[in-house]
Amino acid sequence: MRKIAKLFSFMVILASLSFLMVTQVFATGLFSENQIPKMTSKTLPSGIVSASSENAITPAWLAFDGNSTYDGDGYGGWGTPQKTGWLAYEFPNPKVINKYVMSHSNQWRETLPKSWTFEGWNGTAWNVLDSRSNITDWVSYTVKEFTFNNTNSYSKYRINVTENNGSVANTNNLIIVELQMMEGTQSTPITLTATGGDAKVDLSWNVVAGATNYTVKRSEVSGGPYTTIATAINGTSYTDTTVTNGKQYYYVITAVNTGNEIGISNDATATPHGTVTLPITLTLTATGGDAKVDLSWNVIAGTTNYNVKRSEVSGGPYTTIATGVNGTSYTDTTVTNGKQYYYVVTTVNTGNETGISNEASATPQGTVTQPPAETSGRAILTIIMDTGLEKEFDLSMTEVNSFIAWYEAKAAGTGTAIYAIDKHNNNKGPFTSRKDYVVYGKILSFEVNQYE
Helix, strand or coil: CCCCCHHHHHHHHHHHHHHHHHHCCCCCCCECCCCCCCCCCCCCCCCEEEECCCECCECHHHHHCCCCCEECCEECCEEECCCCEEEEEEEEEEECEEEEEEEECCCCHHHCEEEEEEEEECCCCEEEEEEECCCCCCCCCEEEEEECCCCCCEEEEEEEEEEECCCCCCCCCEEECEEEEEEECCCCCCCEEEEEECCEEEEEECCCCCCCEEEEEEECCCCCCCEEEEEEECCCEEEECCCCCCCCEEEEEEEEECCEEEEECCCEEECCCCCCCCCCCCCEEEEEECCEEEEEECCCCCCCEEEEEEECCCCCCCEEEEEEECCCEEEECCCCCCCCEEEEEEEEECCEEEEECCCEEECCCCCCCCCCCCCCCEEEEEEEECCCCEEEEEEEHHHHHHHHHHHHHHHCCCCCCEEEEECCCCCCCCCCCCEEEEEHHHEEEEEEEEEC
């Protein structure tokens, strides 16, 4: 490799001093200081440094020694003859890293990383936490800061470089001068809630101190990976309308300060759904009349008309007896008195039957004409009680008809529970009057035998 001539040593010293001033602001925003101690070897003072390969004069631990000088007067960084490779640091205890910083004080920009992934080791595989590509704007004695969303703790992190900036024939073709790692230190937790609606998900969260705006990210899998769907949100709510009803989505919100993501929310989930309209039950009633059955039902929204169907057996099969009924009632006159019929009504919309009612039953009955009551003569009224006791009374037909009227009224649900029958002069004895009281609920039957 080329060496910097001694003629330029003074310029190098000035440049180095300038870079030392820059390194003091590596941990900006709501992030911790560098979590990696200044290493003096691959294992001291703590942790373990490793790499895919290294040059003997630029071992991997030099990328963590706190020295950002890499020039002809000293090589304070990791270098490998390979054009690609990885550099890793393992913490003694797991940490949640959300930011990493790389510095540059080397004139050979073609040896610096161009494309890479930043990864965490979960014990069985490397998880990609951040991905960068086509990074060509390296400037000497400056730092590059990279932030990303991560809520998982890992003990081991690495940068896996898949492309350099073009070096192919130098002693070291891939160089990382200094690599630092920081944890997020957001002071206010971000609590995100998600509520599904009709073709939308409403998101809301709390204000985060230090945040200038927020970024919304979504995944179809819990834990990500997440895709950014909205940036520079100034408020604390957002509605995602690019969703499909019935599909579950997972969201996180990141707080942003001066372009850097400084914190991440919990993972909130919701499933959008269409408006559910509860069905209205089609309720049918049937009332028998003289050679007819009257049917009635309630209105069903969205129905253009109704069909009426009938069966002589409960449960069908039913025969359609009327179609295109526009109202909510129908009278079936094609019936026979004394025969039981079963009905259903179906709703119709644009020619299609869309619903069916309950089954309703009725038996048409002819008008029953009662013969005129006898009012002349007398009769023997025999009442048989539920105990088998028979009681006989010699009464006028007017009294008999009065008893019958009481009995029929009570059977219909009206009237008194007992009825007094005047015994007149029968075995009167010394009493001025005698009456026999019978209880409706104790009467089994009665008989009337009229005589002149």
